[in-house]
Amino acid sequence: MSEYTITVIKNENPKSKPASDELKFGKYFTDHMFIQDYNMEKGWHNARIIPYQPVALDPAAMIFHYGQTVFEGLKAYRTKDNEIQLFRPNKNMERLNRSNDRICIPPIDEEFAIKAIKHLVKIDSDWIPAAEGTSLYIRPFIIATEPYLGVNPSATYQFIVILSPVGAYYESGINPVKIAVENNYVRAVKGGTGEAKTAGNYASSLKAQEVVAKEGYAQVLWLDGLEKKYIEEVGSMNVFFKIDGKVITPQLNGSILEGVTRNSVIEMLKHWDIPVVERKISMQEIYNAYESGKLEEAFGSGTAAVISPIGELAWGEKKIYINNGETGELSHKLYDTLTGIQYGKVEDPFGWIVKVSN
Amino acid sequence: MSEYTITVIKNENPKSKPASDELKFGKYFTDHMFIQDYNMEKGWHNARIIPYQPVALDPAAMIFHYGQTVFEGLKAYRTKDNEIQLFRPNKNMERLNRSNDRICIPPIDEEFAIKAIKHLVKIDSDWIPAAEGTSLYIRPFIIATEPYLGVNPSATYQFIVILSPVGAYYESGINPVKIAVENNYVRAVKGGTGEAKTAGNYASSLKAQEVVAKEGYAQVLWLDGLEKKYIEEVGSMNVFFKIDGKVITPQLNGSILEGVTRNSVIEMLKHWDIPVVERKISMQEIYNAYESGKLEEAFGSGTAAVISPIGELAWGEKKIYINNGETGELSHKLYDTLTGIQYGKVEDPFGWIVKVSN
Incomplete structure (x- = not known):
């Protein structure tokens, strides 16, 4: 795998965090996001953690037309000892690459991606709620960004990771x-x-x-x-x-x-x-x-x-x-x-x- | 149908146009685009023709995750008498609404959309090439824009139309x-x-x-x-x-x-x-x-x-x-x-x- 180099630009205007009992699924997002670009010449490059912000794409970007995109979902958990841990992130990254293969998206470096996810989670660790059953949902996804309307695999992509503090799935205990x-x-x-x-x-x-x-x-x-x-x-x-x-x-x-x-x-x-x-x-x-x-x-x-x-x-x-x-x-x-x-x-x-x- | 009201903001920095023999399919785009927003309260509203520009969306916007999107493709043709004409645009708008129904996107006003497309084509009519077999490809599409990771129909959408001058499909005559x-x-x-x-x-x-x-x-x-x-x-x-x-x-x-x-x-x-x-x-x-x-x-x-x-x-x-x-x-x-x-x-x-x- 390539050396782990990543640029970090801290968010100088952090948002206020929702209270634990206000949390839903996938509704609130943290202060930072991870982005990496892909093109034919450089492969995956320019890995960076930046303030959470809109993604600006040409209206002809292929993601808007032909759905060339894959995603994953995993969580970071806060333990009673205030440690932060992930559950089998390698399985998610393996699957992301299997999805990539089916959708004709170039593979990512799985080890690098796990390091980047850990890095991002650490930077936004204050966002990981502590209440029973709550966690930080991690959403890695890749989108085709080339502004071209031909039905072909895109020449350029973005790999993005965003984080969302989520409430307990079962508000009053596990329920059929x-x-x-x-x-x-x-x-x-x-x-x-x-x-x-x-x-x-x-x-x-x-x-x-x-x-x-x-x-x-x-x-x-x-x-x-x-x-x-x-x-x-x-x-x-x-x-x-x-x-x-x-x-x-x-x-x-x-x-x-x-x-x-x-x-x-x-x-x-x-x-x-x-x-x-x-x-x-x-x-x-x-x-x-x-x-x-x-x-x-x-x-x-x-x-x-x-x-x-x-x-x-x-x-x-x-x-x-x-x-x-x-x-x-x-x-x-x-x-x-x-x-x-x-x-x-x-x-x-x-x-x-x-x-x-x- | 609703009254036809649309805001127009002209592009003050028009691009230079590609030569007829450089045209490909879906590679070049004109100086303007059409956008209309949707939300639950107002329905489809704020129809506008604006300079061609990036679409900025929250990275959690549903289009990036769950592919809730539909599109159409039709063309504007320049006749020998320099008239501009469309081919059965009503069929495309009817199909767009059938696609909307399948993908749980609220229906558009078909008549309004055809008027808006004609308006946009007229504004960018200088972009319609005249050479044999060339035309202006019209790409209407709708994207789910709500920043929410639940697997549900989005609460907000954008209906966008972009235009692309395209070359002759057959460079040396129709060919099997x-x-x-x-x-x-x-x-x-x-x-x-x-x-x-x-x-x-x-x-x-x-x-x-x-x-x-x-x-x-x-x-x-x-x-x-x-x-x-x-x-x-x-x-x-x-x-x-x-x-x-x-x-x-x-x-x-x-x-x-x-x-x-x-x-x-x-x-x-x-x-x-x-x-x-x-x-x-x-x-x-x-x-x-x-x-x-x-x-x-x-x-x-x-x-x-x-x-x-x-x-x-x-x-x-x-x-x-x-x-x-x-x-x-x-x-x-x-x-x-x-x-x-x-x-x-x-x-x-x-x-x-x-x-x-x-």
Whole structure:
């Protein structure tokens, strides 16, 4: 990797920080941001931390027209001992480069990026809230900036990292949600961009989300785009089912995002000697398990919620009620252990924690 | 519709214009742009024509993260009598609103938008080149601007129109291209965003295009995402085949973009009493037609090229040679008539032309 050189311009006019109880998700942003430029001659260059400020782009910049962009999401946590730590940032940077490959964006230097993220988090560490369940959300993203309307990969890019202090996902403790199985809209299909963390996947999901929200559901559960039979993801999370003592999650197939929390749940279950399999799983199988009383738990996994228990699944006219609408024992244990590791309350036997303060 | 009020701020420092023979596609931009803002309280408001300038957005603006954006493409043509005219701009604005609906963007006022486009084109009319085959490309687009990282429709948007003088698509006359049938990557699937003109569809196409370009093919031909059997589009154009005297184009199915040129070709063929059908058509059927000597012509249709004849189709190991690699008679007639109408050389029996100069 290249030597770590980075320019820092401090913000002389820091903003006032929102109170812990005012925090939402992704609404407030800190005083600084990271930017790095790319062009053909220099590759990635001019890494800098500068005051948080607007990005000014030519209106013909390709990001505005052809969506050539990828992003990541991870968090910095403040421990009780006032240490700042990240959770598996290397997994996010590996995935960012896999997304880059799919969207024809030049790869970033993963080690450099982690150093830059730590540097930025350290500079804005006063922004990391301390209240239970709060954290600092980190959003790295890359945008195509060339002012050109041809449908081609851009010749220039910006890699940007912004930080947002976020409130506890569960205001009154971990709580199951109602999910609607989506039968009309499709999130992604094999050969498409479903396994990349790229803007278009999210734009395409808005309509389905809008429809089910009107019917009182928190998220949609996406089925495969080919047969609309097999389970893929729930909202923007991966999904797990506990059936007859075994945990099942859809196997990666090219259209499912490879979640860092998903991977952590699988590793943890293995560590606990709880049977876990990655395989194709149909909605019919879930319904059959429910009818035979073997569907014990269901939950989503993702960076924002960590574990999001599912209390009800609506599949067309059919309704599936899970664990009496209460959070299951395993869901609870996974949530407590994962957040425990993230906040430094529980020992990390996996080597997942990366300290920011050194 | 609302009254037409628009603020105009003239560019006091106009750029020098590129020579006609230096023009490419989407590389140069004129001196002015149109912008209109949207928020929940005011709806679309503050329509203005201002000097061409960078768009400055918060780095958390949703366009950078979730791709909530739609666009259009149309052209202004300079006739021999020095009149400026548009080709079916109402079709583009209707499609823009259909795209808006799919991507959860509030609808624009179509009539107002056409007036604004005419106004902008008139102000920058000196930029419309006069040389054979040149024109002024018009790019209306809408971007989500709310600085918020939740995956929701944005609360604010900007509707922008920029103009780009473009060279002749065919530098030495209309000329057939070699196309590769895409068997790995998928552009769109039913239930996805294929029929919307939105950024994600284009980002997802870059990889396939990159692969075939290395093998000497100009574009990919997209098959359906479900069975990879049925023909959808070619590159970013619609596609037509002439088999045994009849013209066939894939029927609109939710994953195919409804091209304005596609519609114009169908209308024109009907006007000429040439049989034309919109239906499902498989690659196998095309191959069979080729083997039995009945595949007479194939061509793409789109705003940029108008008609783009296909001389060769590579379908895995199989090669299909069409009309000895030469432009077919019908392709030529369609190209000449459509461009003839666009440039005012041929009478327009359809009412497609909208004059800018009045």
